[in-house]
Amino acid sequence: GIQVEQSPPDLILQEGANSTLRCNFSDSVNNLQWFHQNPWGQLINLFYIPSGTKQNGRLSATTVATERYSLLYISSSQTTDSGVYFCAVVDGQNFVFGPGTRLSVLP
Amino acid sequence: DTEVTQTPKHLVMGMTNKKSLKCEQHMGHRAMYWYKQKAKKPPELMFVYSYEKLSINESVPSRFSPECPNSSLLNLHLHALQPEDSALYLCASSQGLAGGNNEQFFGPGTRLTVL
Numbered sequence: 001g002i003q004v005e006q007s008p009p010d011l012i013l014q015e016g017a018n019s020t021l022r023c024n025f026s027d028s029v030n031n032l033q034w035f036h037q038n039p040w041g042q043l044i045n046l047f048y049i050p051s052g053t054k055q056n057g058r059l060s061a062t063t064v065a066t067e068r069y070s071l072l073y074i075s076s077s078q079t080t081d082s083g084v085y086f087c088a089v090v091d092g093q094n095f096v097f098g099p100g101t102r103l104s105v106l107p
Numbered sequence: 108d109t110e111v112t113q114t115p116k117h118l119v120m121g122m123t124n125k126k127s128l129k130c131e132q133h134m135g136h137r138a139m140y141w142y143k144q145k146a147k148k149p150p151e152l153m154f155v156y157s158y159e160k161l162s163i164n165e166s167v168p169s170r171f172s173p174e175c176p177n178s179s180l181l182n183l184h185l186h187a188l189q190p191e192d193s194a195l196y197l198c199a200s201s202q203g204l205a206g207g208n209n210e211q212f213f214g215p216g217t218r219l220t221v222l
Binding site (some may be wrong): 031033040041047048086088090091095099 | 195212
């Protein structure tokens with residue numbers, strides 16, 4: 001099956017800083033999503049981005065499908081951005097999550 | 108409306124109890140999923156229903172029994188669970204057949220504790 005890696009595993013930022021999170025996957029995909037899991041466990045959809053670039057406010061994402069990676073950019077981070085960021089890809093009917101990046105934004 | 112609802116939010120049960128988790132969506136999605144998430148780990152797929160038919164069962168123990176009464180509802184029946192089954196149980200849905208280029212939407216989860 002497809003392997004999904006994310007880096008860095010942990011990230012601590014001061015409020016207002018920018019960051020880049022990376023997701024690598026081992027095979028071609030036609031479905032990739034980024035999620036933010038808040039401290040209460042809710043998985044919030046950030047981007048559905050099998051290829052190309054999308055922006056939503058302070059967040060943007062780029063997937064380069066031919067090179068098997070995706071990047072999530074967070075600009076001007078806020079304390080409410082804290083939590084775990086997952087990328088997930090489809091492998092057949094299975095939805096495979098990466099191990100996540102745990103982000104802490106300090107005031 | 109991109110909402111998936113789950114009840115209850117929290118559940119504490121003994122190893123001899125029988126309980127059920129419920130998931131509902133009204134987005135017209137035809138694929139529904141159950142995931143299990145242990146602390147500090149990513150969600151892991153348990154079951155997939157496509158058009159109300161079970162299409163994936165990821166070698167889950169028989170003490171977990173899924174049910175899809177209709178295209179909007181998904182239940183997970185629990186019986187004789189073990190303490191190691193304590194976890195966050197997440198439900199999700201997507202349009203069309205499972206997999207493919209369909210975006211998944213998740214419910215808020217049920218936090219289960221087995222004593």
